Amino acid sequence: MPKAVLFDLDGVFYQGETPVPGAAEVAAWCRQERIPHLYLTNTTSRSRADLAARLAAMGLPIEEARILTPAMVAVRWLQEQGIHDAALFVPRSTRDDFREISIASDDAESTGAVLVGDLGREWDFSTLNRAFRLLLTADPPPLIALGMTRYWHAADGLRLDVGPFVVALEYATDVRATILGKPAAPFFHAALQLAGSAPGETVMVGDDIRGDVEGAQKAGIQGILVRTGKFRPGDLQLDIRPDAVLGSVAEFPAWWAGSP
Ligand SMILES: [Mg+2]
Numbered sequence: 157m158p159k160a161v162l163f164d165l166d167g168v169f170y171q172g173e174t175p176v177p178g179a180a181e182v183a184a185w186c187r188q189e190r191i192p193h194l195y196l197t198n199t200t201s202r203s204r205a206d207l208a209a210r211l212a213a214m215g216l217p218i219e220e221a222r223i224l225t226p227a228m229v230a231v232r233w234l235q236e237q238g239i240h241d242a243a244l245f246v247p248r249s250t251r252d253d254f255r256e257i258s259i260a261s262d263d264a265e266s267t268g269a270v271l272v273g274d275l276g277r278e279w280d281f282s283t284l285n286r287a288f289r290l291l292l293t294a295d296p297p298p299l300i301a302l303g304m305t306r307y308w309h310a311a312d313g314l315r316l317d318v319g320p321f322v323v324a325l326e327y328a329t330d331v332r333a334t335i336l337g338k339p340a341a342p343f344f345h346a347a348l349q350l351a352g353s354a355p356g357e358t359v360m361v362g363d364d365i366r367g368d369v370e371g372a373q374k375a376g377i378q379g380i381l382v383r384t385g386k387f388r389p390g391d392l393q394l395d396i397r398p399d400a401v402l403g404s405v406a407e408f409p410a411w412w413a414g415s416p
Pocket of ligand 1: 167
């Protein structure tokens, strides 16, 4: 029987600006039942504080302290590596999460690391090319991917996420990215450490068959897929076998009680 839960946020608790029906009750239930739980998001399109405020505005009782973002894991990683400055390819609001490191200016010719997040509509040729030039040097800095999500479900439809841009930079430079968000194991390990639980007694609930389910399973965590957000029926035809498939996160308490 699992003891701790890791939840994905986007597509599981909300979609666009709308909460998933029953999701607020599940968040409240976890608190009432004192179940160790965290929210793992690859969102780098806004800061952790902005995200928490947005969740509250949607009526989702989710505390900022329970949200784990790739930015948090990346800052810790940079500090461990003794790297004090980095070029950031994240939206302006997310820069708040990198207060502890010095941020390279747009005309810098070298940097301690290149960090790529979900820049969304702010990507253009010169921005991508700036990241490329910083990496294509005799002694390239580390390329850090804040997640490798391929795409996400915005209110107006599917949109490219961070992964495709990281792969473009890898292809152009032969620099392999270090991934510090889902589906990479270090992100799940950081979550387990924070939740104080072992992989075998933890479940991950998400709408991304690769980022959430496969990523968790590779870290030894059970992966539960929900049929909301970016879920598509074709996800169940892949060679990834979720440990359970739920209509939405609203069904999670029943699953937890062993009576789905
Ligand atoms: Mg999601």
